[in-house]
Amino acid sequence: MSGNVIETWGLSKQYDGKGGCKEITLQVPRGTVFGFLGQNGAGKSTFVRTMLGLLHPTEGKATMLGQPIGTEASRRKVGYLPELFRYPDWLTGRQLLEHHGEICGLTRSERKRIIHEVVERVGLSGRVDERIRGYSKGMQQRIGLACALLSDPDLIFLDEPTSALDPIGRKEVRELIAQLRDQGKTIFLNSHLLSEMETVCDHVGIIHRSELVVHGEWRKLSAVKPQIEITLEQASQNWHELLPFVTENRLLRDVEGQTTWLVTLDRDGRVPALLEGLIASGAAVHEVVRKQQSLEDVFLYWVQQKEREAHVANHQNHV
Amino acid sequence: MWPIIKITYREMISKRIFTITILMSLAFIILFGVATWFAAREVNDMMGRIGSDGVMMKGFFSTQLLGMGLYFGSIITALLAILSSVGSIASEIESHQIDTWLARSLTRKQYMLGKFFGLSSMLILYAALLFLGLLAINQWVGGGLVAVQVSAGQLLSGLGYFVLLPVILVSVSLLMSSMTTTVTGGIILIILYGISFIGGFVEQLGSLIDQESLINIGIVSSLLFPTDSLFRLTTLSLFETVDNPISFASQGIFGTSSPPSTAMIYYTIGYGLVALLLAIRVFQKRDV
DSSP: OOSEEEEEEEEEEEETTEEEEEEEOOEEETTOEEEEEOOTTSSHHHHHHHHTTSSOOSEEEEEETTEETTSTGGGTTEEEEOSSOOOOTTSBHHHHHHHHHHHTTOOHHHHHHHHHHHHHHHTOTTTTTSBGGGOOHHHHHHHHHHHHHTTOOSEEEEESTTTTOOHHHHHHHHHHHHHHHHTTOEEEEEESOHHHHHHHOSEEEEEETTEEEEEEEHHHHGGGSOEEEEEEESOOTTGGGGOTTEEEEEEEEEETTEEEEEEEESSTTOHHHHHHHHHHTTOEEEEEEEEOOOHHHHHHHHHHHHHHHHHHHHHHHHO | OHHHHHHHHHHHHHSHHHHHHHHHHHHHHHHHHHHHHHHHHHHHHHHHHHGGGHHHHHHHHHHHHHHHHHHHHHHHHHHHHHHHHTTTTHHHHHHTTHHHHHTSSOOHHHHHHHHHHHHHHHHHHHHHHHHHHHHHIIIIITTTSSOOOOOHHHHHHHHHHHHHHHHHHHHHHHHHHHHSOHHHHHHHHHHHHHHHHHHHHHHHHHHHTTOHHHHHHHHHHHHHOTHHHHHHHHHHHHHOOTTOTTHHHHHGGGOOSSOOOHHHHHHHHHHHHHHHHHHHHHHHHSOO
């Protein structure tokens, strides 16, 4: 088995040639938290459901833990918290976990021990013997999380895992994800809450209008748009026009003759040239701060890039 | 597959429809017992008044009463079978409850067979208890006056046909449940069941007045949905009057003057098997 727990080659699941996910080729390395980002309806859940064999792919192929998707073996060490978490409400939380444990092949004593552990872990102690119909949305999401962890999975799909949780619950889930990664588990996290993803993900994939735009280590992806904040004095109004590698600039502040600008450079490594250029133009440089890109910046950059490409292609087709 | 059978048991027991059906069935059995007791008193008086001619009337009363009980019993068994199984796949897909089960290391075939064996075994138990309850009342509450003479072999054979009805219905319901929504599947099944029963009566009537076209309507309806033939086989097994020229007169509307053939028995079993195999196939192919 390679170092990737998920590998897909042109995987598509479309409905009459539309929607869903299209030609997704990606690799998810073992032991990482992989964030799958996209707007609502971009195809994130469709991809996950296809991987789990709930949907049949229309094209392409994929493996999960080294096994072709759709097979029983591929799901043996996989946990799943669905976006639309609904559990039989006539069961108690414990009965639900018991049944899942039986399907996973756990013995009675293993079930007893593991259920106790996972219930503690998701913060449902004391409520697990109540019927699910009496659970709040947040509690249902927690019992779903417990279900996902029950089989001690190597790969865990969490589809919008904090959608029903309060801020404390969200923090707990983030901590849980970090603990799981530390244990060597791979977590495939579907979400459109970018600020949450940013704190836990190592790798990201961005899906837009069914297609995978980019994927990789997100800190490397953030380098595509180097930005700095620079504070100047005595700079001419059109200083940026003299420096061709400045692709964008925005005045952030103007305080007592000192102007602070957000400058986007055409590539990394241009900062010395920028400083030389500014000094040569007679400006005094007071402060230079490399701006750390947020996941939202990265996401918007790639989505806009994709939109531009689509626009150009569309225009060429019309011509 | 065993965990799915267990979940199915738990689900059936937890559902209100099952509790209500059990309670209503108990009410029905009590009512049937009271009716049998009064009928036995009436037959006793009649036997005293008309002497030996009363033997035929006694036969009529006893088979009519038991036939009526079994007829109603088969209807409630069928409705329970349809209502408890037609949504077993479809409603779980509609609510997405099925997602976490199928995301486990479990094949869809195992899931479907787990549902089938869970539902079938519960319904077989229910149908057997209902059948034996009705027979017990017939044999003992009436003090022997309205008791149909039944041998152990007849009882077993009648019971076998009676409990086969819910098994066939569960197979077809699961097929519907894997193909369509709960409501659509339920409507289709109840209509098919109705066609089968009406077709069965039309066939018996056609046989009585010797009308080929009516008999053919019955045969076609039985081929379309062969549940009526199971009820006919149940009563035939118990009353054993097929070759008797006065059989229809002694059995009234619940009798069988046009008995299902042996081929029909195989057809019915084959029908259930094919429905189950198709249900597995359709479920394996579909998205959930």
